[in-house]
Amino acid sequence: MHRRGAGIAAIKKKNLAQARYKDKGTELASEQLTQLSKQLDSFRSYLEDFASKHKGEIRKDADFRRQFQEMCAAIGVDPLASGKGFWSEMLGYGDFYYELGVQIIEVCMATNHRNGGLIDIEELRLRLIASTGRNRQDITTDDLLMAIKKLKVLGNGFTIIPTGRSQIIQSVPRELTLDHTAVLKAAEGKAFVTSEELQKELKWEKERSYRALDYMVKEGLAWVDDQSRPHQQYWFPGLFSDSMAAA
Amino acid sequence: MGNFEFPWQYNFPPFFTLQPNADTRRKQLDAWRSLVLDYHRHNKQYTLDIAEAQSSDLFFNKSINRKLSLESINTVLEELRKTENLEWKDKSKKQCMIMWRSPAEWAKLIYQWVTNNGMNNTVCTIYELQNGDDTKDEDFHGLDSWLLDKALKLLVSQHKAETISYDGSDGVKFF
Numbered sequence A: 001m002h003r004r005g006a007g008i009a010a011i012k013k014k015n016l017a018q019a020r021y022k023d024k025g026t027e028l029a030s031e032q033l034t035q036l037s038k039q040l041d042s043f044r045s046y047l048e049d050f051a052s053k054h055k056g057e058i059r060k061d062a063d064f065r066r067q068f069q070e071m072c073a074a075i076g077v078d079p080l081a082s083g084k085g086f087w088s089e090m091l092g093y094g095d096f097y098y099e100l101g102v103q104i105i106e107v108c109m110a111t112n113h114r115n116g117g118l119i120d121i122e123e124l125r126l127r128l129i130a131s132t133g134r135n136r137q138d139i140t141t142d143d144l145l146m147a148i149k150k151l152k153v154l155g156n157g158f159t160i161i162p163t164g165r166s167q168i169i170q171s172v173p174r175e176l177t178l179d180h181t182a183v184l185k186a187a188e189g190k191a192f193v194t195s196e197e198l199q200k201e202l203k204w205e206k207e208r209s210y211r212a213l214d215y216m217v218k219e220g221l222a223w224v225d226d227q228s229r230p231h232q233q234y235w236f237p238g239l240f241s242d243s244m245a246a247a
Numbered sequence B: 001m002g003n004f005e006f007p008w009q010y011n012f013p014p015f016f017t018l019q020p021n022a023d024t025r026r027k028q029l030d031a032w033r034s035l036v037l038d039y040h041r042h043n044k045q046y047t048l049d050i051a052e053a054q055s056s057d058l059f060f061n062k063s064i065n066r067k068l069s070l071e072s073i074n075t076v077l078e079e080l081r082k083t084e085n086l087e088w089k090d091k092s093k094k095q096c097m098i099m100w101r102s103p104a105e106w107a108k109l110i111y112q113w114v115t116n117n118g119m120n121n122t123v124c125t126i127y128e129l130q131n132g133d134d135t136k137d138e139d140f141h142g143l144d145s146w147l148l149d150k151a152l153k154l155l156v157s158q159h160k161a162e163t164i165s166y167d168g169s170d171g172v173k174f175f
Helices: A008-060 A062-074 A086-091 A093-115 A121-132 A141-154 A178-187 A195-201 A206-218 B022-043 B070-082 B103-116 B126-131 B145-157
Strands: A118-120 A159-162 A167-170 A223-225 A233-235 B047-049 B086-088 B095-098 B123-125 B161-166 B169-174
Touching: A008 A062, A062 A141, A093 A118, A093 A121, A093 A141, A118 A121, A121 A141, A121 A167, A141 A159, A141 A167, A178 A195, A178 A206, A195 A206, A206 A233, B022 B070, B022 B095, B070 B086, B103 B145, B123 B126, B126 B145, B126 B169, B145 B161, B145 B169
Parallel strands: none
Antiparallel strands: A118 A167, A159 A167, A223 A233, B047 B095, B086 B095, B123 B169, B161 B169
8 A cells, every 4th residue: 555645745735725725715705795795785775765765655654664664574674773874864764663652652651540551552543643633544553563562672661462352552560460461351342351251261260360350450450340230340441442331 | 501521431330339449449539529520510500419419410320320329429529528629508418519610719700700890899789690691601600699609708808899788689899
């Protein structure tokens, strides 16, 4: 067996080749980088074009806004990540949600004495439209959810409680367990619930249902109705709208 | 006079049950207090009869079949008394005056009217003040005698008026 030895010359040659590869690699990388930044520049200018062309629609048309949102999500861009920068400057897009966020806080604070900090999202939407006038006809619950999620940066003040059919917005920080959200879900649509319903529908013990209901009364979220028949009803002003009364 | 617009709570069934939670009860009693005052102001009513209260639509919302119990009505009335919006007419507490405007406020309104119409140093009868053609457009037109008397007594104590009796009818001279 004869094997070519690893002489000095061979090692030198190998080192040289490695150095060349390295140079070539750097060259390629920097080429790619320039290419990429060129692409980004043109992407950015396209977006800017798009943005300035459709600025009005994005602000006005809820459906357009949603699609734009989806498009951004698909390419991994969060146009709301910062209030400054080209997104908000070009679109006023961030501003839209920041303004909405402030209005949501205002409505929640104004209704807090009534509902103890719980409000159905549709009720919130109607109140928001009523308080800001006719220009806000096209605000969707999607917009609200988006704005509320952005409010999270302010801390844990706002929580979205999904209830199957809809969402309830909680604007006062408060410990609600799964049992409490289950009670809210059961009360949704008619704004009240009885211990008997909870026992029947959720297969709860009587004791468990009263523990949850009493907590919600204690927190000012629920009101007791002693005149309801056949059972005592627990009412949630945050889920109540005037149209439910006559039923 | 248009129909009275009840607040949202009026259609909220547990509004008619005194709430066990202290904070909630506070809000509830405040809402009842304003409701009673607004209701009487709207209808220009000054007295409330306990025997009739329970069947009045103020305390009984027939459309949702909820009524405030007698005991709870008395709690609401006691709130109104604390804020000097209510005075019992009798010791047995069967009838009370609901003062949606205080006697001082009435006194001010009456005196303003007197000054605006150059009636200073003239004499009016009580009847003229309450039912006269000249006061038809005034808020105090039709004002309850008991309240009017209170307001006039205030004006007397401020030396802005003097009550006089003339020929069996009561009158007042404004300064």
